[in-house]
Amino acid sequence: MTIYLLRHGETIWNRDRRLQGQRDTPLTLRGTHQAVAMGQRLARVLGGRRPGAMLSSPLGRAYQTAALVADEIGVDPDRIVLEHLVIETSFGAWDGLNMEEILEQYPHEWAERRADRWHRAPPGGESHAEVAERAGRFLAAMPDQRPLVIVAHGSFNRILRGLWRGLDGLASLALDEPQDGFYRLDSERRECFIPAGAAPREDAGSS
Amino acid sequence: MSTTIYLARHGETTWNRAGRLQGRSDSPLTVRGVRQAQAMGTALRVVLGSTDHQVWASPIGRTRQTVAILCDTIGYPYHAVRFDDRLVEITLGDRDGYAGWRELARDYPQEAEQRRRDPWNFRHPNGESSQMVQDRVRPLLESWSAEGGHHVVVTHGVVSKILRGLHLGLDRMQTYALDRPQDAVHRLHRDGIDIIRVERSGR
Numbered sequence: 001m002t003i004y005l006l007r008h009g010e011t012i013w014n015r016d017r018r019l020q021g022q023r024d025t026p027l028t029l030r031g032t033h034q035a036v037a038m039g040q041r042l043a044r045v046l047g048g049r050r051p052g053a054m055l056s057s058p059l060g061r062a063y064q065t066a067a068l069v070a071d072e073i074g075v076d077p078d079r080i081v082l083e084h085l086v087i088e089t090s091f092g093a094w095d096g097l098n099m100e101e102i103l104e105q106y107p108h109e110w111a112e113r114r115a116d117r118w119h120r121a122p123p124g125g126e127s128h129a130e131v132a133e134r135a136g137r138f139l140a141a142m143p144d145q146r147p148l149v150i151v152a153h154g155s156f157n158r159i160l161r162g163l164w165r166g167l168d169g170l171a172s173l174a175l176d177e178p179q180d181g182f183y184r185l186d187s188e189r190r191e192c193f194i195p196a197g198a199a200p201r202e203d204a205g206s207s
Numbered sequence: 208m209s210t211t212i213y214l215a216r217h218g219e220t221t222w223n224r225a226g227r228l229q230g231r232s233d234s235p236l237t238v239r240g241v242r243q244a245q246a247m248g249t250a251l252r253v254v255l256g257s258t259d260h261q262v263w264a265s266p267i268g269r270t271r272q273t274v275a276i277l278c279d280t281i282g283y284p285y286h287a288v289r290f291d292d293r294l295v296e297i298t299l300g301d302r303d304g305y306a307g308w309r310e311l312a313r314d315y316p317q318e319a320e321q322r323r324r325d326p327w328n329f330r331h332p333n334g335e336s337s338q339m340v341q342d343r344v345r346p347l348l349e350s351w352s353a354e355g356g357h358h359v360v361v362t363h364g365v366v367s368k369i370l371r372g373l374h375l376g377l378d379r380m381q382t383y384a385l386d387r388p389q390d391a392v393h394r395l396h397r398d399g400i401d402i403i404r405v406e407r408s409g410r
Contacts, residue, residue, distance in 0.1 A: 012275055012285045012286075016286075025275075025285075026268075026271045026272045026275040027272065027275065027276075028275060028276075028279055029245065029275075029276050029279035029280060030279070032236075032241045032245075032276060036238055036241070039238075060235075060268055060271075063235055064235040064236065064268075064272060066235075067221050067234075067235040067236070067237065068235075068236075068237070068238055068241065071237055071238040072238065077221040077234075077235070077237075078221065078225065
């Protein structure tokens with residue numbers, strides 16, 4: 001089973017350094033270029049073949065990215081399946097805030113979360129443990145069509161990759177969230193970063 | 208102080224390309240649509256120069272996407288965009304998202320006949336008529352005219368036609384006959400309307 005896991009391109013709030021969570025802002029100009037570049041790279045990686053299926057988180061930024069990638073890889077955008085289980089982590093009351101605002105308005109909750117990053121949820125939001133639970137449900141029930149292309153999010157994707165590679169929770173939180181390339185998850189439970197511009201480099205097992 | 212309005216339609220979306228009727232439903236920009244938005248921004252950056260301007264947009268996804276790209280290209284802060292519900296596209300109500308006009312006429316021949324007889328006042332079930340759209344955009348046009356200055360407005364095909372029809376004092380048939388390009392910007396001013404064709408890098 002091969003999965004190509006993409007994060008959406010840069011958005012207005014990414015650039016403003018605001019947490020988006022399950023709120024949404026559109027792609028910036030740079031974000032659209034990133035989406036097209038990832039799509040072009042993916043087209044080359046697929047050797048001009050279409051993927052077995054293409055899934056997208058239902059949030060605007062992911063679906064916008066998926067539509068642009070679909071154009072580059074020759075998939076009819078109406079065939080993109082919206083998958084709720086891969087929606088971004090909800091940060092609850094912190095969705096839409098920047099770090100300064102969070103520290104100012106929720107110093108106590110922030111400290112509590114730092115003390116137990118994996119299990120502690122932001123107020124009204126999801127803990128990483130809860131996200132891992134739904135990511136696990138997604139993996140257990142995902143379509144069998146190969147390869148699978150998934151367009152999702154920074155926080156969610158780290159957790160999915162951690163599960164795939166068998167990392168413990170905190171190790172998965174240390175993974176990166178690139179927008180200038182994407183990951184191939186292969187049947188050996190390895191991941192391989194594919195930059196939108198150059199040759200792939202590999203990472204196997206637990207780091 | 209006189210008013211200049213730069214009227215832009217959103218870039219091509221996946222449903223535009225498929226011929227589907229969007230109305231108030233939404234679909235994302237295609238690669239071509241992104242390039243169109245960028246080209247419109249590049250053209251606007253030139254014509255606006257260093258004049259003060261305000262950017263307005265419909266809050267639907269495809270216009271948000273277009274205005275985000277436009278803002279980056281003209282150097283305008285996205286958070287200063289005035290999103291206004293009065294700029295949303297005409298809704299076909301229950302028919303928003305339909306496969307196309309042909310399919311609509313095939314499946315609802317009586318509605319198609321009513322529409323043919325009086326297109327201006329016709330509304331699909333739970334939809335809007337052109338008259339209703341004109342009623343909601345007229346106050347916007349009037350406030351821009353009263354305010355003066357330069358306004359960049361990112362909106363939709365039918366809304367754009369109706370705004371231009373109002374601006375020029377056209378009758379209904381003349382309004383319907385107007386175009387809805389995605390590779391041009393209309394400049395509305397005291398003496399009429401100019402069309403600014405934009406450069407579009409092809410695929």
